[in-house]
Amino acid sequence: MLRQRLRPNRLNYQVEVGQARAHSILQAKHSSACDVASDTSCWLFTGSTNSDGYGQVYLKKNSQMHLTGRGAQTAFLLHRLAYLAATGQDAVGQVSHICDRPKCFNPDHLTDESPAVNNSRKGCPGPIACSVHHHIVVDLCVHEPRCIRPEREDVFCCLSQREMASVDAWPALSADVDTSMTSEGRQSAAELLQRSSTEYSGAEFLEAAVAAGEI
Numbered sequence: 001m002l003r004q005r006l007r008p009n010r011l012n013y014q015v016e017v018g019q020a021r022a023h024s025i026l027q028a029k030h031s032s033a034c035d036v037a038s039d040t041s042c043w044l045f046t047g048s049t050n051s052d053g054y055g056q057v058y059l060k061k062n063s064q065m066h067l068t069g070r071g072a073q074t075a076f077l078l079h080r081l082a083y084l085a086a087t088g089q090d091a092v093g094q095v096s097h098i099c100d101r102p103k104c105f106n107p108d109h110l111t112d113e114s115p116a117v118n119n120s121r122k123g124c125p126g127p128i129a130c131s132v133h134h135h136i137v138v139d140l141c142v143h144e145p146r147c148i149r150p151e152r153e154d155v156f157c158c159l160s161q162r163e164m165a166s167v168d169a170w171p172a173l174s175a176d177v178d179t180s181m182t183s184e185g186r187q188s189a190a191e192l193l194q195r196s197s198t199e200y201s202g203a204e205f206l207e208a209a210v211a212a213g214e215i
Helices: 019-032 078-087 115-120 158-163 167-172 175-180 183-193 203-211
Strands: 034-036 043-045 056-060 073-077 094-097 110-113 127-129 136-139
Touching: 019 034, 019 056, 019 078, 056 078, 073 078, 078 094, 078 110, 094 115
Parallel strands: none
Antiparallel strands: 034 043, 056 073, 094 110, 127 136
């Protein structure tokens, strides 16, 4: 666990806002300025963001409550307030989004980690699930907690390939799968169906495809 001191010029959220106040702000923004993503359960802030795309709110510091006017308010990052509200502590390192969505302020998607680990999450494919059956086919994520990524529409396990014996089998699939897939997803499925099932070996095939940049 990180134990280095906060940088001198960095806002101390625990001192300047506090857990109780942060929790009230979190509840208010969740009910009034939040879109919940159905695929990942991200709480996406619909209010103002900074130049890096992170949600922010303007508040008076606890140490400046006596001040008045617009200049008395300071921009606080909403995801850091969410982390404080959930843990009671200010982050020592960076509050990292394991969902890779800067606007998200779901406390379950936030973790305190070093800048190096935070940066390493960029481009991580996360656990990869079958687009038809939704079970994990291969987990290429090396992080803890695990990265959260939207489910893909072009990954098919061996069972789904056997079920789709031909392109004509598409109408037999469930309505949910049929209506949710894009034309690109259907094309990928059609291409898969042209190959023998012996060409695929579950995790090994997907790992090779990811390494080659095909997935």
